[in-house]
Amino acid sequence: xxxxxxxxxxxxxxxxxxxxxxxxxxxxxxxxxxxxxxxxxxxxxxxxxxxxxxxxxxxxxxxxxxxxxxxxxxxxxxxxxxxxxxxxxxxxxxxxxxxxxxxxxxxxxxxxxxxxxxxxxxxxxxxxxxxxxxxxxxxxxxxxxxxxxxxxxxxxxxxxxxxxxxxxxxxxxxxxxxxxxxxxxxxxxxxxxxxxxxxxxxxxxxxxxxxxxxxxxxxxxxxxxxxxxxxxxxxxxxxxxxxxxxxxxxxxxxxxxxxxxxxxxxxxxxxxxxxxxxxxxxxxxxxxxxxxxxxxxxxxxxxxxxxxxxxxxxxxxxxxxxxxxxxxxxxxxxxxxxxxxxxxxxxxxxxxxxxxxxxxxxxxxxxxxxxxxxxxxxxxxxxxxxxxxxxxxx
Numbered sequence: 001x002x003x004x005x006x007x008x009x010x011x012x013x014x015x016x017x018x019x020x021x022x023x024x025x026x027x028x029x030x031x032x033x034x035x036x037x038x039x040x041x042x043x044x045x046x047x048x049x050x051x052x053x054x055x056x057x058x059x060x061x062x063x064x065x066x067x068x069x070x071x072x073x074x075x076x077x078x079x080x081x082x083x084x085x086x087x088x089x090x091x092x093x094x095x096x097x098x099x100x101x102x103x104x105x106x107x108x109x110x111x112x113x114x115x116x117x118x119x120x121x122x123x124x125x126x127x128x129x130x131x132x133x134x135x136x137x138x139x140x141x142x143x144x145x146x147x148x149x150x151x152x153x154x155x156x157x158x159x160x161x162x163x164x165x166x167x168x169x170x171x172x173x174x175x176x177x178x179x180x181x182x183x184x185x186x187x188x189x190x191x192x193x194x195x196x197x198x199x200x201x202x203x204x205x206x207x208x209x210x211x212x213x214x215x216x217x218x219x220x221x222x223x224x225x226x227x228x229x230x231x232x233x234x235x236x237x238x239x240x241x242x243x244x245x246x247x248x249x250x251x252x253x254x255x256x257x258x259x260x261x262x263x264x265x266x267x268x269x270x271x272x273x274x275x276x277x278x279x280x281x282x283x284x285x286x287x288x289x290x291x292x293x294x295x296x297x298x299x300x301x302x303x304x305x306x307x308x309x310x311x312x313x314x315x316x317x318x319x320x321x322x323x324x325x326x327x328x329x330x331x332x333x334x335x336x337x338x339x340x341x342x343x344x345x346x347x348x349x350x351x352x353x354x355x356x357x358x359x360x361x362x363x364x365x366x367x368x369x370x371x372x373x374x375x376x377x378x379x380x381x382x383x384x385x386x387x388x389x390x391x392x393x394x
Contacts, residue, residue, distance in 0.1 A: 067103070068275025069096060071111040072264070072283060073120040073132040078234075078319075078326040079154035079262050080133040081310035082290040083283075087112055088306065091286050102289070106282040108275045130270035130279065136261040137187055137351050143365045143380040147268040150261075150382050151280045153335050154287060157260035159325035160234045161191045162252035164220065164241065168228075169250065172199050175229060181211040181219070182231030185360045187260050188213065192231045193354065194259065195251045220247065234322055235312040252325075258338070259347050262326075268381070280386040288390065291330035294323070332391035339382045340370050 074080045086092045092100040094112030103110055113120075113129055124132035125142035131151070139148060169175065172195065182188035193203055208231070211219075217236035219227040221243045229250070232240070240247065253260055264283055270276050293299040294307070301316055304323065308314040314322060329335050338344060348367055355361045368378035371385055 067099070067107050067109045068273075068278070069109040069111060070130040070270060070275055070279040071113060073113040073115055073123050073129045075115060075117040075120050075133060076311050077117075077133070077262060078160075078307060078311055078322050079287075079328050081307050082154070082287050083112060083133070084114060084310035085290050085303070085306045086286040089290070091289055092282070102282050102286050106278040106285070108278040108282055110279060110282060124265065124267075127267070130276075131264055131266040131283065134263065134265045135187055136263065136348065137190060137355065137360075139263075139265045139380060140352060140355050140365055141361045142265070144361065144363070147378075148265050148380050149268055149271060150263045150339075150380070151266050151271075151386050152264040152284050152287060153261050153329050153338055153382075154264065155262045155326045155328045156258050157187070157191075157233070157253040157262075157325070158257065158327045159249075159252045159254045160237065160322070161187055161231070161260060162233075162237045163192060163195070163229060163231045163250045164237065164247050165229045165250045167246050167248060172196070172201060172250065175250075176205055177207075178228055179207045179209040179226070180229040180231055181209050181216040181227060183213050183216075184208065184210040185358055188231045188233060189358070190351070190354050191253050191256065191260065194256045194350070198255060220244065234325060235314060235318075237325070238314075238318055238321060258343060259351065261338075261347075277386065277389075281390050284386055284390045288330070288332065291328055294328065295330055332387045335387050336384045336391075339384045339387075344382060345369060 072083065074083045076084075083092065083094075086100070086102075087094045090100045091102045092110050092112065093103065094110065094114075096109065096111045099109060113123065115123065120129075120132045121134060121138055121142070123129045124134065125146065127146060133154070134142075136150070139150060142148060163180065165175075169178075180192060182192065189208055192206075192208055196203055196206060211230075213230075213232040213236050216227070216230040217232050217240045220230050221240055223244070230236075230240070237249075237252075241249070264287075266276075266280060271280060290303065290307075293303040304319040305316050308316065308319040308322075311319070311322070329338065345367070352361070352364045352367075356364055365379040366377065367380050367382070368376050369382045372378075372381060372383060
């Protein structure tokens, strides 16, 4: 990370002497230093995305800022890349102190931090950002120490998480005695275990071996010995299937519809501070603005291309496949129906049980759904309040 240049001792003494001689107090650092663009550890951001060191606290409003400042951490994934596109389209200006049209409308300054996914989880859990793009599963652990709200579901996995096997394997029973490579304690392992449950198989009879999804996909693509089955997410699913004609999908997340939810998680404390609710509304409106452009025939291709540039540089053909496997929740009505539906509590019960059983979380966080009620002390909320506010605005 770049550090600011320091004045030499000799120059500082000379400047101090000059100030005394001139009898003025105006000498010293500028009151409005130029904002610089930096990167945090694990950050993949470009010059279009402003970041602060992960050792700093989430940005706060100050006396020389016209609007309160809040921050969002996001990583490359189809529905989360909408925020990168929103920056490019000047709906949100991700740099501190600079405003896009939606920020001006909601009177809030949004700082965007683009980083790899693990870094986003870490930054949010440590309180370094006000909000982050996380799955329903990965929101559980941070909520134990930082009361949180999913303010927006952006998409669900509908084939984006898949078990890819060599052609000689034709059933899940044939995986017994073989290693399935994927990232432990993630949605990959969750999807794998849920499929075993649905097929009446016992988890202890199957081997799930920890391996980074990029490494697992590369190993299968290169036909490394012993790599006959992998459990990965996109873009590794699409890449692996395109590079080997002798592998196939044995099962995927279409068998557990709606259970892997991508969304925006915001700290309850951030919601309650100055500008917090406006920030939530601005983030939601930015997402729906890009989603609406994706749905419109005249702007669909350009929008998918822009999203692809923010998601592994995939081309239009690949992105058309990606958005079939990642179902965007493109309307407020769909999001509200999910949060208020009877299925979500049942899904979250399964997700929480998996996380506790696999020691991802130390205990079960308390959850609530829909609009918060008086006396609600839930650690993780699924709240429709701000989605409805954006949908019902004049």
